[in-house]
Amino acid sequence: MEKGLISVDRWADGSQVYFLTHLHSDHTQGLSSTWAKGPLYCSPLTAKLFPFKFPNFGLSLLRPLHTNSWHSLSLISPSSASKTLLQVMLIDAHHCPGAVMFLFRGEFGCLLYTGDFRWEANSERAKRAKTMLIDALQGDVVDTLYLDNTYCNPSYVFPHRDIAAQQIVDIIASHPEHDVIIGIDTLGKEDLLLYISRALNVKIWVWPERLQTMHLLDFHDIFTTNTTLTRVRAVPRYSFNINTLEGLNSMRPTIGIMPSGLPWVLKSLEGDETLFGSLLTSRYNKRKWSANSGTGPDKLNGVERFHKYIYSVPYSDHSCYKEIQEFVELIQPTNMKGIMSSSSCYVDPLYYFGRFSRADQPSQRLHDQHESKEGGKRDLAFRGKSYLGSGDVLEAKRKRGGIAKVNILGVRLSRVSALRRFRRGAKIGECDCHD
DNA sequence: GCGATCAGCT
């Protein structure tokens, strides 16, 4: 990017200004508290949450911009070396708290970078955002659409989040004597937890750092770190597995719920072999499949009981295929690129939506995601995962263990990790766990 | 000792 002007969710050298769509880790790789490459623009909510993730970040470089209005930035044109004006508007992506799309106007034309987004047909928030976007465009053509193509395949079919949330409430209500754990990430799915809390009139347990995040998000009273106050706990997704559930069930009857657009892949208890692997070759089949082969599918509207303790519910913060299609039909961009471009799973949106773009592009670009050959559009760097070759040479199996662990409700932490958490302000010693 | 980065894993 020697001629770089702007970067979105990408943190290499060479751009004059940087933009962050939201605070999930796969979009902040390369960012650190020692950042000094240039101003970083984001939504006001992302800016509020930002210091929690990057405690010593130089706040003079953090530039929150309000959504739904144009902002002008004066930059130096990479081509003419003279001043050039960049206009940007932030639009609600309804993905996780603070998540936005960026609409750019400048000498390069008009670009729309969606970041991760979910715009459901029945969502008032999405309708408002859509109106903002259309009004902002004022009939202008989007030259390049950088699109959240996470679920850009017709096999990805899942319901609106309010439907999936009610499915989860129903599962919990049908297990009145059970504890419930729900797998979540460091940010996102707060609306789901809020819905559960209101529908069942329960508080929700979260781990200490997550409670801090909830307070930053102005959620008070609903969430607690006291396990005696509720039977419903939201736990880090990475701590959520069959072994965790088996262990919890040796103490109390407990079910686990995985809200995800992706189906859950079971691992054997030995952790080595994927169960039912031969049947999980297509995502469509995976959603169809029930692990309980002896008694037939235990499945309702996308909800699956993968395991006697575990439910997978299709609650997704990314748009499903149909929603992506509707978005592309709405924008009708001249050109399009997927922002999720790991080499093994990249699906070029043009493959499915080329007919909705203004240019009649052949689908030959299916695996051409890494290079932009249209000279004028090279100003925008976009996120792409770097891929090393198979560097497994000399890679000996490292011995695990030998390190003391502290256990927080199935969350296994090394001392190093506990220290990291402590530095970030978590008071692990005050976490009243019941195991 | 610390931060940045990477492989590995879920």
Place this chain on the structure above:
DNA sequence: CACAGCTGATCGC
């Protein structure tokens, strides 16, 4: 596969 992200190891300072 991989939504997003943790863990532990290594390396350079």
